Amino acid sequence: MKNVKKASFLVGVLIGALAFGGITATAVGILATPSTVRVVVDGTEVKLEGYNIHNNNFFMLRDNAEAVNYSVVWDGPNNTIYIDTTRGYDPNEQYIPPTATPSPTATPQAEIDVYEYATEVVRYVNIEREKLGLPPLIQSAALTEAAMRKSQDMLDNNYVGHDSPVFGRTESIVNIPGWKYKGENVTNSGYDPESSVKTFMASKGHRENILREGTTHVGIGVAIRWHDYSESPEILWTQLFGTNISE
Secondary structure (H helix, E strand, O other), X not given: OHHHHHHHHHHOOOOOHHHHOOOOHHHHOOOOEEOOOOEEEOOEEEOOXXXXXXXXXXXXXXXXXXXXXXXXXXXXXXXXXXEEOOOOOOOOOOOOOOOOOOOOOOOOOOOOOHHHHHHHHHHHHHHHHHHOOOOOOEEOHHHHHHHHHHHHHHHHHOOOOOEEOOOEEHHHHHOOOOEEEEEEXXXXXXXXXXXXXXXXXXXXXXXXXXXXXXXXXXXXXXXXXXXXXXXXXXXXEEEEEEEEOOO
C-alpha cells in the first residue's frame, strides 16, 4: 500500500467507480481536459494518462493499478472493486467469488465401552494397592453390575452421592446374597479411568476404601453424559468394594 499512497500524494489520484470502467468525464457532461501532470512512483516516472476536471487530476483505476503494480478486479454483480496490494497487476485477472467456508461441525462423540473403562479402573486401583504390598482386588461381575446400576442411577436422577433419591443408601442397591459390603466411592471427576482413580486417591476417605485390607473384590460403575459445551463427557464413576463370604 506504500506505493499507492505515494502516487496519490504526488498526483492527487482520486479513485472512483467512474474512472474504473473507462468512462470519460465528458460522457457525463463534465468539462475535462487531458492531464499534463507527471507521475513519479518510487523515484521512477511512469506513463499514466489522466483527466483534469475542475483542477483535479483523475486517473483510470486500472491504469493506476498497472503503474503502481497492484491487483484490481471488478465484481460487477455486487458493484464492488477489489484491490489487493500484495499481488501484482494482471490485465486479464477476473473476479472469482470466494468459496463458501463450511460451517464447523460438532466434535463427534466418541463411543466409550463402559465395561472396558471399568476394567481399566480396576487395573489402576491395583497399581495403588501394589505400592503398599496389598493383594490385588478381583473384579467381580456381581459388584460391577451393582456399580453400573448406581452410576446410571446418579445419571438418571442428577446427583453424585451415596444416597439415591430412588434406592436410598447404596447397601440396598448392592444387596447381593453372599457378599459383605465394604464401601463405596463415587465421583463425577475424571475424564478417563486413570484420572478418576487419581481423584479418588487424592481424597482421604476414598483412598482408605481403595487401600483397605481385608477387601477382596471390587466392581466399577460407569455412566456417561455428553454436554454441548465440552468435547469430553461427564462420567459418573462408582467403585463398590466387598468380600465374597460365600467362597
